[in-house]
Amino acid sequence: MTTAENLAQAVTPVVEDYLKTIYLMGRAHEQVKTVSLAERMNVKPSSVTAMVKALAEMGLVEHEPYYGVHLTANGERIALEVIRHHRLIELYLVEALGFTWDEVHEEAEVLEHVISEKLEARIAAHLGHPTVDPHGDPIPKLDGTLPRTATRSLADVPERTSARIVRVCDQDAERLRYVAGLGVVPGAEVTVTAIAPFEGPVSVRVGKKIHALDRRLAQTILVED
Amino acid sequence: MTTAENLAQAVTPVVEDYLKTIYLMGRAHEQVKTVSLAERMNVKPSSVTAMVKALAEMGLVEHEPYYGVHLTANGERIALEVIRHHRLIELYLVEALGFTWDEVHEEAEVLEHVISEKLEARIAAHLGHPTVDPHGDPIPKLDGTLPRTATRSLADVPERTSARIVRVCDQDAERLRYVAGLGVVPGAEVTVTAIAPFEGPVSVRVGKKIHALDRRLAQTILVED
DNA sequence: ATTAAGATTTAGACTAATCTAAACTTTGGT
DNA sequence: ACCAAAGTTTAGATTAGTCTAAATCTTAAT
Numbered sequence: 335m336t337t338a339e340n341l342a343q344a345v346t347p348v349v350e351d352y353l354k355t356i357y358l359m360g361r362a363h364e365q366v367k368t369v370s371l372a373e374r375m376n377v378k379p380s381s382v383t384a385m386v387k388a389l390a391e392m393g394l395v396e397h398e399p400y401y402g403v404h405l406t407a408n409g410e411r412i413a414l415e416v417i418r419h420h421r422l423i424e425l426y427l428v429e430a431l432g433f434t435w436d437e438v439h440e441e442a443e444v445l446e447h448v449i450s451e452k453l454e455a456r457i458a459a460h461l462g463h464p465t466v467d468p469h470g471d472p473i474p475k476l477d478g479t480l481p482r483t484a485t486r487s488l489a490d491v492p493e494r495t496s497a498r499i500v501r502v503c504d505q506d507a508e509r510l511r512y513v514a515g516l517g518v519v520p521g522a523e524v525t526v527t528a529i530a531p532f533e534g535p536v537s538v539r540v541g542k543k544i545h546a547l548d549r550r551l552a553q554t555i556l557v558e559d
Numbered sequence: 560m561t562t563a564e565n566l567a568q569a570v571t572p573v574v575e576d577y578l579k580t581i582y583l584m585g586r587a588h589e590q591v592k593t594v595s596l597a598e599r600m601n602v603k604p605s606s607v608t609a610m611v612k613a614l615a616e617m618g619l620v621e622h623e624p625y626y627g628v629h630l631t632a633n634g635e636r637i638a639l640e641v642i643r644h645h646r647l648i649e650l651y652l653v654e655a656l657g658f659t660w661d662e663v664h665e666e667a668e669v670l671e672h673v674i675s676e677k678l679e680a681r682i683a684a685h686l687g688h689p690t691v692d693p694h695g696d697p698i699p700k701l702d703g704t705l706p707r708t709a710t711r712s713l714a715d716v717p718e719r720t721s722a723r724i725v726r727v728c729d730q731d732a733e734r735l736r737y738v739a740g741l742g743v744v745p746g747a748e749v750t751v752t753a754i755a756p757f758e759g760p761v762s763v764r765v766g767k768k769i770h771a772l773d774r775r776l777a778q779t780i781l782v783e784d
Numbered sequence: 785a786t787t788a789a790g791a792t793t794t795a796g797a798c799t800a801a802t803c804t805a806a807a808c809t810t811t812g813g814t
Numbered sequence: 815a816c817c818a819a820a821g822t823t824t825a826g827a828t829t830a831g832t833c834t835a836a837a838t839c840t841t842a843a844t
Binding site for chain 1: 820821822823824825
């Protein structure tokens with residue numbers, strides 16, 4: 335009994351957060367390493383090891399000690415449910431309650447764990463069963479599929495070419511307000527005017543104005559066309 | 560150090576639930592007894608004692624051992640904040656998302672602990688700063704005051720007298736659906752046609768129909784006029 | 785005035801989730 | 815091929831909240 339290899343603990347909000355983060359870091363199938371998971375979760379690596387062990391016993395992840403962790407089918411299903419909640423809530427807060435896109439992440443971060451399936455359904459229906467959230471992040475469907483989106487970033491657009499912004503992969507409120515202030519939001523048409531060498535800034539024209547964006551920032555902005 | 564009389568723990572959802580329940584059971588100032596609190600919270604009396612001790616150390620309640628517990632000003636402030644959240648959320652779910660009044664309690668029970676002040680404000684504004692929830696329960700104001708409501712129940716209305724329903728103090732979904740089915744909802748005009756002796760049923764006419772209500776149920780239905 | 789029933793508290797254990805410190809494994813550079 | 819640095823796991827402690835079982839207090843009935 336003291337050996338304590340018994341119990342299937344419940345899917346708590348913390349468990350959901352680990353699964354969601356493993357999914358988002360590993361696109362569900364790559365191995366995710368302990369330290370990077372610890373950084374994203376704001377816990378120490380030893381805490382991750384402990385939790386990963388528990389998740390493995392629950393059959394939600396597979397853990398190859400010293401090499402990393404990845405989700406099982408069950409783990410992925412839960413992760414996608416949580417992500418669906420998160421993105422539906424973000425969109426709902428913007429559409430129904432007048433939040434701005436930089437305000438919704440924190441709120442959704444807690445609400446995602448506590449809304450019932452019934453509330454999820456009402457929100458989805460109220461929004462007309464949307465496919466993307468305010469940042470352009472795709473919303474997983476009820477059946478657990480996640481529509482693929484663009485993978486080309488602003489930094490990959492050839493100079494003197496236009497593209498339409500479809501997604502901004504950033505959840506930092508400050509940066510979201512900054513790019514929104516420049517007109518860089520999903521749906522906007524922009525033209526890349528210059529890409530500086532040595533990982534330098536990417537210049538884009540939005541309407542009549544030209545703005546220089548840090549390369550790493552430009553890489554979080556996904557486009558199509 | 561082992562004597563462990565140190566730490567101010569945080570105001571967790573569980574702490575909020577205890578404060579809310581103490582408020583609702585004691586109208587804030589009466590002593591609330593351990594066993595009744597334990598029953599309402601669905602925990603054992605010893606758990607209540609432990610928590611009450613912690614709440615007292617946090618300055619949120621005063622505890623007279625063996626005699627009961629009541630809220631301090633700080634405890635009452637938190638309790639009213641949580642109740643405000645609860646009732647705003649219940650009303651919002653009904654008004655904005657098409658829930659029925661029997662569905663909203665469970666949902667509000669968890670959401671009340673996690674919405675931000677900003678979301679609370681948006682919800683209140685969206686509803687036009689309402690004063691009562693779908694059950695007629697008054698919504699505490701931002702300043703921590705709680706409007707007084709009717710105290711006369713259907714069982715106190717003289718026979719052959721009309722009254723307007725203002726509040727149904729019940730959170731059981733089954734019973735709520737039942738009385739709503741009879742037309743007994745806040746705002747409805749009813750006439751008490753008979754009150755049976757020996758704590759017997761109260762008969763009321765709603766529209767053209769007459770229904771007999773159990774005395775205890777009638778006592779949860781508050782009226783004015 | 786006593787006592788038994790009922791209510792309350794204490795004592796000690798358990799779980800989920802975290803931490804620090806120490807031990808172990810992998811890997812990349814010479 | 816070795817070995818130090820980086821990454822990972824183990825060991826053991828801590829906190830919030832709960833439980834069971836035992837001890838203690840209050841009260842109401844005789």
